[in-house]
Amino acid sequence: MAPELGQYALVLAILVATVQAIVPQIGAYRRDAAWMGVAPVAARAQFLLVLFAFGCLMTSFIASDFSVVNVFENSHSLKPLIYKISGVWGNHEGSLLLWILILTLFGAAVAQFGQNLPPTLQARVLSVQAMIGVGFLAFILFTSNPFARLDPAPFEGAGLNPLLQDPALAIHPPFLYLGYVGLSVAFSFAVAALIEGRVDPAWARWVRPWTLAAWCCLTAGIALGSYWAYYELGWGGWWFWDPVENASFMPWLAATALLHSSIVVEKRDALKSWTVLLAILAFSLSLLGTFLVRSGVLNSVHAFASDPARGVFILAFLVFVVGGSLTLYAIRAPSLKGGGLFRPISREGTLVLNNLLLSTACFTVLLGTLYPLFLDAVAEEKVSVGPPYFNAVFVPLMTPLIAALAIGPMLAWKRGDLAGVMGRLKFVAAIAVLVGLGMAWYAWNVMPLAVLGFALVAWLALGVVREWAERVRLFRWDIVDSWRRATGLPRASYGMSMAHLGVALTVFGITASEAWQEEKQVFMRPGDVQTVSDFELTFVGAERLPGPNYSALAGTFAVTRNGQPVTILQPEARTFTNPPMETTEAAIRTTLAGDLYTVVGEGDGQGGYAVRLYYKPMVIWIWLGTLAMMIGGMISLSDRRHRIGAPARKQADTAGRDRDSGALAAAGAGD
Amino acid sequence: MTDNTDTAGEAPTRRRSRTGLLFALLPVAAFVVIGVFLFRGLSLDPSEIYSVLINKPAPAFDLAPLPGKDNGLASSDLTQPVQLVNVFASWCVACRVEHPLLMELKRNGTVPIHGLNYKDQPQAALNWLRNFGDPYDRIGSDLNGRVGIDFGVYGVPETFIVNGEGVIVRKITGPITPQILQKELLPLIAEMQK
Known part of the structure; x- marks a missing residue:
């Protein structure tokens, strides 16, 4: 019964979405309050209907109702409950339903929290949001029905891909989708603004919290996915430049650029058409990612079972959404009036540089991801573009970005004093150079890039602290005054510092773990000892253990350092029967100083086992850094200026300026 | 960077709007190119690996x-x-x-x-x-x-x-x-x- 109800709810949802797409748009054109008023009601109804459908699918999964094809193909009665639940989105149809659920959730949220928006803008935003909803609902109803039945019903399910049976992976798609789909709000705002023909600082302030929220979720989703790859794939790597990873990374880069350029719109009323374009591109890249993952156009370990009919549908939808919005942009953007002027050396100038570098980075990832496809289509050659390309282009792009990151926040708006800022950063620069020299002496023969990496980390981290000290006049006036200033700083400014510090931490983790990683691939017999870093690992033995829906080969290592026992590590190689597959469960001892990473493999039949042992110094800082970025985003999201209403637009605008002028005064130059 | 035109305030309005339009058309043009390749890509199989030696004699060794x-x-x-x-x-x-x-x-x-x-x-x-x-x-x-x-x-x-x-x-x-x-x-x- 539940599947039919779910199906029915989806049909109702697409009808509601169609109404929501058309009626408020006409209402906004005619300034008809009643027609516009349809939008928030429809948005909430659409969300409740999709939520109900999602609940129906989840009920079928939890009850292991194998008469539903989707449940049969992706679940198994022996599976632990959490994986029955995560099985709902561990497949094409279910994950699409989750996509739509989140899309409608955001629509309902705009209806709920957007009550202070001008009515025409809110109506148009919700109408655009509903157009996206219609497309996806049609996609699920016509090509990917999650509720299709199977007759006769089998007794047992086929099981979920064992690689996906993992806590981090169970929660990572919802975060990722919150990020992807959250960008749809920025997209809808951009399209609505183009239809209205007006982009102003108030618009930027309304878009910003949505972009920030989406960005935080996307950051969390990517970080979780990368951590999953780190411990589950068993090769110690954490980023593979796989098309699916790139598909999530491109919107992230675009969203990061958008976050920064929208500040310029908000504070200075400049960079408007560029910001609108970024908002369109960020969501377009999310859609492109969806297309790449689900159409089978590119090869990836993550790809869902693909189907050409679906590919054609998504492509048509992509052409409608992206092509349509970019055409609208081409028509309307030239008429958007540019606002405040600024010199190249200014806060705006560094934000433009930030945007240039981030969008170039985004474009290189796009190029690298699609290049195999281009070449295949043109020359019928099969190639894969891998880490060497991406690493080669990313280092030169990220170096100036990080270098500018310490300077930008200290520059004044409009016209900055670079010499003055450099003067205040001279101690920071001196320490960064010292760190570089120290590293050159210590690490040149290991990895010359590490020298650059550590110098940048020191420069950025100390630069962030210096900027904060500047703002609160630390050690300049008395400490009481500094304390008062520190508590008076807007949260957005703490959010920024935190996020920038996160960048420094992530670069630190990447540099250290790449430079001093140790790796051993050997056969070990019980009693054998291997030394990795300053740990001695004694192989105690390996045995077969039964698991709930797999059997595991569990190896045991006793780890000592200088003869003192440290820990016991038990990596497993799991063999699943439904479907037949092998996975590795690395055993990792994580500390802030470094990870000891062990993997056990097949035995040679004579008591020896193939094992891989790694020591990865500081590797956990990569994820701690992304966590800091995310927390920074959340702190910024909680800033007062996002909560105060938009009605007092003029007032809010000047208030925003006043608060910011504290920072300007600190930077030594006012408007 | 379409908005660079905004900052170059002195340029004559006419030229400005024409370059502005050109910049504005760039994204949609780029998307059309990508879209064509994506469509072509739907009919190609990426997992099939091409070998030049198929149906040729094995190299002498x-x-x-x-x-x-x-x-x-x-x-x-x-x-x-x-x-x-x-x-x-x-x-x-x-x-x-x-x-x-x-x-x-x-x-x-x-x-x-x-x-x-x-x-x-x-x-x-x-x-x-x-x-x-x-x-x-x-x-x-x-x-x-x-x-x-x-x-x-x-x-x-x-x-x-x-x-x-x-x-x-x-x-x-x-x-x-x-x-x-x-x-x-x-x-x-x-x-x-x-």
Whole structure:
């Protein structure tokens, strides 16, 4: 019964979405309050209907109702409950339903929290949001029905891909989708603004919290996915430049650029058409990612079972959404009036540089991801573009970005004093150079890039602290005054510092773990000892253990350092029967100083086992850094200026300026 | 950066709007190009790996045996109606995965298998064969990987199916899985042996 109800709810949802797409748009054109008023009601109804459908699918999964094809193909009665639940989105149809659920959730949220928006803008935003909803609902109803039945019903399910049976992976798609789909709000705002023909600082302030929220979720989703790859794939790597990873990374880069350029719109009323374009591109890249993952156009370990009919549908939808919005942009953007002027050396100038570098980075990832496809289509050659390309282009792009990151926040708006800022950063620069020299002496023969990496980390981290000290006049006036200033700083400014510090931490983790990683691939017999870093690992033995829906080969290592026992590590190689597959469960001892990473493999039949042992110094800082970025985003999201209403637009605008002028005064130059 | 035009305030309004329009058209033009390729991409199969050597004679080579073994491997040895040339190495983890299947083929006498020991230390290779079993009729030791390059090997293991005229009929990249064995390899071998 539940599947039919779910199906029915989806049909109702697409009808509601169609109404929501058309009626408020006409209402906004005619300034008809009643027609516009349809939008928030429809948005909430659409969300409740999709939520109900999602609940129906989840009920079928939890009850292991194998008469539903989707449940049969992706679940198994022996599976632990959490994986029955995560099985709902561990497949094409279910994950699409989750996509739509989140899309409608955001629509309902705009209806709920957007009550202070001008009515025409809110109506148009919700109408655009509903157009996206219609497309996806049609996609699920016509090509990917999650509720299709199977007759006769089998007794047992086929099981979920064992690689996906993992806590981090169970929660990572919802975060990722919150990020992807959250960008749809920025997209809808951009399209609505183009239809209205007006982009102003108030618009930027309304878009910003949505972009920030989406960005935080996307950051969390990517970080979780990368951590999953780190411990589950068993090769110690954490980023593979796989098309699916790139598909999530491109919107992230675009969203990061958008976050920064929208500040310029908000504070200075400049960079408007560029910001609108970024908002369109960020969501377009999310859609492109969806297309790449689900159409089978590119090869990836993550790809869902693909189907050409679906590919054609998504492509048509992509052409409608992206092509349509970019055409609208081409028509309307030239008429958007540019606002405040600024010199190249200014806060705006560094934000433009930030945007240039981030969008170039985004474009290189796009190029690298699609290049195999281009070449295949043109020359019928099969190639894969891998880490060497991406690493080669990313280092030169990220170096100036990080270098500018310490300077930008200290520059004044409009016209900055670079010499003055450099003067205040001279101690920071001196320490960064010292760190570089120290590293050159210590690490040149290991990895010359590490020298650059550590110098940048020191420069950025100390630069962030210096900027904060500047703002609160630390050690300049008395400490009481500094304390008062520190508590008076807007949260957005703490959010920024935190996020920038996160960048420094992530670069630190990447540099250290790449430079001093140790790796051993050997056969070990019980009693054998291997030394990795300053740990001695004694192989105690390996045995077969039964698991709930797999059997595991569990190896045991006793780890000592200088003869003192440290820990016991038990990596497993799991063999699943439904479907037949092998996975590795690395055993990792994580500390802030470094990870000891062990993997056990097949035995040679004579008591020896193939094992891989790694020591990865500081590797956990990569994820701690992304966590800091995310927390920074959340702190910024909680800033007062996002909560105060938009009605007092003029007032809010000047208030925003006043608060910011504290920072300007600190930077030594006012408007 | 469309907005750079905004900041260049002195430019005549007319020219400004024309360059503005050009910049504004750029994204949609780029998208059209990408869209065309995406559409083309739908009809291509990325997992099918292209080999220039398919339906061409195997490259000429003559490799010495591993120390202590009798039979080396040369292109003139490929005389059976069908034989496999399996590229393997003791350092290759994926070779361990397909190894039991090769042993089974050997036990059943389905097809002669020759080994191309690719960039491997001979002693390590001998240990490996002693530990896990030796499915090969002949093994050529390709110490510096020269013959591997001629074969276009880009990952180990790879398996070439060679017919009686020494022509490469098919190539399997990566380990032979039970599925590939049942669905592709065995039917092909049976047909060629007819």
